[in-house]
Amino acid sequence: MQRLEEAWKWSDTLFDSELLEGCELEQPIDLRHPFLFYVGHLPAFAWNKACARLGLAPFNPKFDVLFERGIDPMVDDPSKCHDHPDVPDEWPTLDKVRAYRDSVRESFRKCGDSEICTELDDACGFENVLGMIEEHELMHVETLYYMLVQLHPDRKPCVSGAHLVKPSLVTTPTTKENDFAERDVNSMDSKSCVIYQEGRLARQELDRNEWCKIPAGTVTLGADQSALRFGWDNEFGCSCVPVEAFEASKFPVTIGEFASFVAAGGYHNSSLWTERDWAWRCASNVCLPTSWRSNPPSGSQASWDPSNAAQFPQDVATVLHRTTYLAHYARIKSLVDITELPVFCSLAEARAFASWKKCRIPTESEWHRMAFGHAESATE
The missing domain is CATH 1.20.120 (Four Helix Bundle (Hemerythrin (Met), subunit A))
Known part of the structure; x- marks a missing residue:
């Protein structure tokens, strides 16, 4: 129980x-x-x-x-x-x-x-x-x-979140040494670690968001049914998959980085989107991540309409100052104050951002290679 x-x-x-x-x-x-x-x-x-x-x-x-x-x-x-x-x-x-x-x-x-x-x-x-x-x-x-x-800001509860508990059921996994002998980062010093300040990546570390070299190797995808206490049916069936060497960014994409994509008109450049993703974007009139909202005009600020392609490209500062983030508890937060937090968006938006950066989203096997390093630990 x-x-x-x-x-x-x-x-x-x-x-x-x-x-x-x-x-x-x-x-x-x-x-x-x-x-x-x-x-x-x-x-x-x-x-x-x-x-x-x-x-x-x-x-x-x-x-x-x-x-x-x-x-x-x-x-x-x-x-x-x-x-x-x-x-x-x-x-x-x-x-x-x-x-x-x-x-x-x-x-x-x-x-x-x-x-x-x-x-x-x-x-x-x-x-x-x-x-x-x-x-x-x-x-x-x-x-x-x-x-x-995604609840409307006027209906969103505004609480501190201090009452929330952290049940012991969900624990933070311990860091294990992996076999990346060729990994292009310092192994144990502070510069190779993700530094958090109240849940945020430290700005000085984000400024040095280098690429990590991940050597070729193998990963185990899926698991034998007898190996896990519980798993959904699509998690079973175990296979060992080879992964070629690749590079990955050290940190997740931040709100500040994604704002640059928005400012460059990324939502209005069909060449950055797959055909299916672009059809979805247009049909749903998606112009910002779901949790972002453009501010109405106030004072001397003119109106900013992210759905109007003619208003792009924009200065990234304009996007940050005229866009708010719908948080879980508080009603809104200014993007200017949270540029170093990871961005949350759909897969279609993430693919378009990666295309804009001349990169791509990692495959499942590449993600496992980054996360676990070797096949033996991939099911832990």
Whole structure:
């Protein structure tokens, strides 16, 4: 039960706090249900996966079905969705959904650790029901965070975040020495380490964002089902893949760097985008990362419209001063104040930025080579 309790702590930091106060029916992403749905979906998923194994009788079959599955759009055509329960004309109240969640949890607690382990934690890989419930809970914490980012600024809760807990379930992995004998960075001195200041990359290090040489080698992609306590079905099937030597930037792309791409008119240069990515950008009128907003004119500042190609190229300072970032908790932050933070954007936008820099996004095998260095540690 400890693993479930720790996972529940994470979701409760969102669902039982002022973060969702008064906005539980908001739907910031069209292809996602309102926040309220996820309050019920997490326990419904756990219940539907475990109740038969634990010999538990249904106590609210209506909610078991209503919250069973989300909209689940198809990847290639988001206008089409997989089968899912009908969306109700009126959602249940938040109190009723929380009561359902609490009853599901109490049913699990009454079963006790022994029965939970015997019935739910008796297999490996994607057949491990306890692992699936735990992973599903944590996965949707991430879903809720990126939904919060896209919530309209006027509806966004403005809290300090000081109440948030850091459950022991998620730990920071220890750094392991790898086999990059040829790696073009100093091995142990401070200049070869990522330096953070309150969660931000130190400016002096960003100014020296050199390229690291990654030698050729092999990586292991995927895993044998018996090797992991839990994994989704698409993670299994183990193969050893050769990787040619390549170079990678030392740090993630920052907001400041991406602002230069915006200022150069990158969103209006079709040559930087693949045909499919460009079609998506135009159809969706994407002109900035989702979490960025252009400021309305104020005082002596003229209006800046990022969708107007005629206004580009721009000075990067103009972009930084006239654009704000929608954070999770605070309503807005000026880009000028957070230029050293990593940028968050879609894969299509990342590919266009890389093309503008005359680079490319790393492949999965290259990412593993950078992260783990050798095949033996790639599944850890």
